Amino acid sequence: MDDIDAMFSDLLGEMDLLTQSLGQETVPPAPLPSTENEANFSIGFTDLNESLHELEDNDLDALMADLVADLNATEEKLAAEIEGLKVPPSDQTLPPPPTDLSSRPASSCLIIVCVTVCPADKIKLALEKLKEAKVKKLVVKVLMNDGCSKTLMVDERQNVREVLDNMFEKTHCDCNVDWSLCETNPELQLERTFEDHENLVEPLLAWTRDSENKILFQERGEKYEVFKNPQNFYLWKKDKKALKDIKDKDKEILIQENFCGTSIIVPDLEGVLYLKEDGKKSWKQRLFQLRASGIYYVPKGKTKSSRDLVCFVQFDNVNVYYGKDFKGKYKAPTDFCFVLKHPQIQKESQYIKYLCSDDAWSMNLWVTGIRIAKYGASLYENFKTAEKKAAVSAVWTNRSTPSSSNPSTPSPTIKGSTTRNLLIFILHSILQDFGNVPPPPPPPLGDILPPPPPDPTLPPPPPPLAAKSSFKRQLPSNFPPPPSAMDNLPPPPPPPPMDDSLEAPPDFLPPPPPAAAASFGGMDLPPPPPDPGFLPPPPPPSQPAFTGAGAPPPPPPPPPPPPGPAATPRIAVRPAGSLKKVPPAPPKRTTPALHGGGGGGGGGGGGGGDFMSELMRAMQKKRPDQ
């Protein structure tokens, strides 16, 4: 696992570099989003094709042609080299992921076969695999308090709890119940902790392609505060001293009463809050009331009786977020602001509701109250699960090593930097994607790179069928190769491996030459790199191979050729690309001993420096771990 993670994170690093460079040079994100508004409300995966068209139509053919040419040229050279290399270690490092990943591509082969040959009974099997293949996966970069990050793959069926458990394994933290995944939105200056029962992938898909949102792994005391000190929420009107002295037994009773009955009871909150008026800069005071059914306010001149209350918002379609520094941004009366908005809204909008309370204490009261109203029993379930987890790990740490002070020291500063941290691409797509994703590695001239960053949003996993049809358009060129190729030959491509010797992971990521990577970032093709498992994808020669084989294990032989192209371009291109555009990138990369290629770049350490060094550090840290 660790290896793979390392690979991923490296890979990501690379992606980041590339995207960053793109961001700097091309007229970055702006164009994209705008085209999108019009065209898709659904940034989701459904319209891969559409977005592809938008992005690539023009360039694609040219790119393809170039690519193919390149490939052919290099193929032969490399093939020879690779044969020679046959690096065994890499094989070992690969194992875990490949198994499951590889089966996927296989399944898609299967389908194709079925269609033509059609043994009816296999269809069901095929469908199941298809279903499996349809699962969206994201590679997510999670920032930690110490500034480094972990990268992991999240599949759409996983909830936040499972992801947290993963993080626990990776970080060896103390696993206490406060550990949370948080989402930040720098543009709106918002953040919220994900609830443990939520699926992680879904909210991430709402991020825009140029999003600067991040995911943080942090201890958040307020997450389960209500279960630790229920009196502060349910008896908040009492004086503070009494609340402090409350007995454990009484706390328990409170939890029983409010969370264990037939109905979840929402703390009865009522108070004056400031409300930012639609589209205006002013904040008006209103008397608000929290009820299980929503937030209400008392209209001017009316009583507080329930029937006179006016509904301000109901919780079905909104999430609650903490606002950061709204005093500065919106001239809020205080910095204790919270916001209610539809999770898909990512930018300023009249549909975002801004509220401001007098102090941190009442803000927490409201935010927690809203969460109880919205999530009800799940919150308590989550807490119990988290508690169990914490208890188990406590036992463990006590037993094994008292030195549990590992990484968990929280330091609120997250230097994460401006990169896009998460995103990523969808692995889900398989063969078809390759096929259909015309875009692949527009290897050639880095300068053209049209689309900016790799976007989670885009990656649309084309529905298998659709994929097939659209497939034809671009297919001719056969390109699937580059990426697949890389993976395909487990043996890390030629040159780099040598340096690294056994260090498998690093080798992997480097794969895509900057230019190539960048362009596919746009496309989302990227998938290949992350999972080594991909191997099967029939390299160029593929066609015949796979129909014939149909079965899981992709024909091993063909691989050799492809690697060549990938590898060479990498070396060749990188320096060029990096020199021009991403000065910082190359230098750092060298350190990690990735591939010699990186060395080419001078120490131009420019803009991206921060981030880069950050990244480097992270990588280095990781190594020792392993």
Next chain:
Amino acid sequence: MAAWDLSVTVEDLGSDALPVTVSVTSDLHVGGVILKLVEKTQIKRDWSDHALWWEQKQQWLLRTAWTLEKYGVHADARLLFMPQHKPLKLGLPNGITLRLRASFSCPAFQTVIGICRILNIRHPEELSLLRPVEEKKKKKDKDLAQDIYDLTEVPLSSVSQSCLYNGMPAHFVGSPQMEAIYKMLSVTQPPPAPEVIAKQYRPASVVDKAHINGRWLDSSRCLMQQGIQENDRLWLRFKYFAFYDIEPKYDVVRLTQLYEQARWAILLEDIDCTEEEMMLFGALQYHISKVAQSEPQMLSTNAAMDDLDSALQSLEVKMVGESSSASELLENMTAPELNDYLKIFRPKRLTLKGYKQYWFKFQDTSISYFKSKEESIGEPIQQINLKGCEVAPDINVAAQKFLIRLLIPAPEGMNEVYLRCENEQQYAQWMAACRLASKGKSLADSSFQSEIQSIRSFLAMQKTNSHGNAPASDESINTHSLVSPRYHKKYKPKQLTPRILDAYQNVAQLSLTDAVMRFLQIWQALPDFGLSYVVVRFKGSRKDEVLGIAPNRLIRIDLGVGDVVKTWRYNNMKQWNVNWDIRQVAIEFEGNVNIAFSCVTADCKIVHEFIGGYIFMSTRSREKSDTLNAELFHKLTGGHEAL
């Protein structure tokens, strides 16, 4: 010992008959008196339920081994010999009156237990009997209709809770009448006509609400002692709002009656709620009555399969049946779609105000549109994914206006889009599709058809409602039947329909049991839930205030402002005492907090019982055994009259 004559009125001889005189001595025990009495009347029947009632002392002579001397009975005593169980007219929470035999001789608490056993309601300690609010004597015809439900013939001995036949307790099985009664008990009533709601007494203030609580019977004394006569009317109601261990499987009657009580509390504004909540309650009532009619037994249907599963399965079936070609198979895999000409309008772009017609295609959770049908193979002009969007109807059947208003989330905010349909049929389909899509479900979802159905029936409602007061019959429910009279004035049924429909979409897929449970949950989540009010005067205060008694706390409400002034929780309570002479309740809380008050609208025994009762309710969870600890209940609620 000297013999003397004791005259006893034997009820069974008729009211005109003279008292029967028996010759007794003071050391004769009560059993002996009864024996003599029975011999003298020369009537052969089962006398086992009969006992002596001493009228002047308002006391039953139930201990047959006690002598007359011990009881203090002398020759001047007026004794009545009569059955301990007498018929009672019992008003149920669902508004229906039932005749049944109840014990007039044991404490009301035990009487309720007996009644609940007959009715098959578990946890009888949560219920109690209430003297009804006097009805205005206008309606004479009412009683005629109501007395059809008669359970007086049920032999008391045969009532056993545990065994069910055909899902009914044994004593309900056998005759169609009995089965009808059980159905009445266990199935929710159709929504009442709006006029019925309007005619009922509605409390207008907290003080009004307080008055009802002065009517609870004393649970430690028997019905005879409380002046209840044979065939009097009493109400059976849930008194303690701490419902323990609700289990839909065994609690069919309990749940139904609880739902009815809650529903009436909402309709009569016995408990306040907001307009949004009222609409949701309305939607749930509509759904419950609809489902109850179609599935008379409480069956909970399982949640729908998710679409992919069902798609897979149907595919499988297809494959097995006819080994069709692969391409056909693949076609089956594609989800169903809707295709039609609709008109679209996007208010945001103020350029053109009109609706423009396009060829629309609904697939999966997205809408795409094209210039025309012919061009629908190519690229759509636009594709809109509806997942997570808000869908609202904007319709007017009379004007043939069928608009679907969509608020579609995007990173920049919500986009407003209107779709205009030509007719009902089209509207129902597209609306249903939009609704499902907003929840992330595709047209393949099994709920699609039922969603269409419910939209249609709401449309039908709008049509018929123009005339207002049609009696509530199946498909056409007057929406005024679902909300409190306040909203009758505020909205016409026509305006109410879309609002209820709006709330309805979130509950339409619930099974009957789930819907009832949801209703109860929302009711229980209301801020004022579980509060029983009593007007009291606190010691040292010169004005009346209201004491609210909740399952976990007492609250003090200022009558002038209506605000909660103070809250005391039971778990901080050290002790409470009642001074029966000055009728004052004194309570001591931890931290040296003492309060004392006298009760204005209810006897202090009632307040005492409420507090003790709730404390009793909270002890239940700790006891594992299912048997009711009646002794503890009496200890906590009995006061000085307790043994």
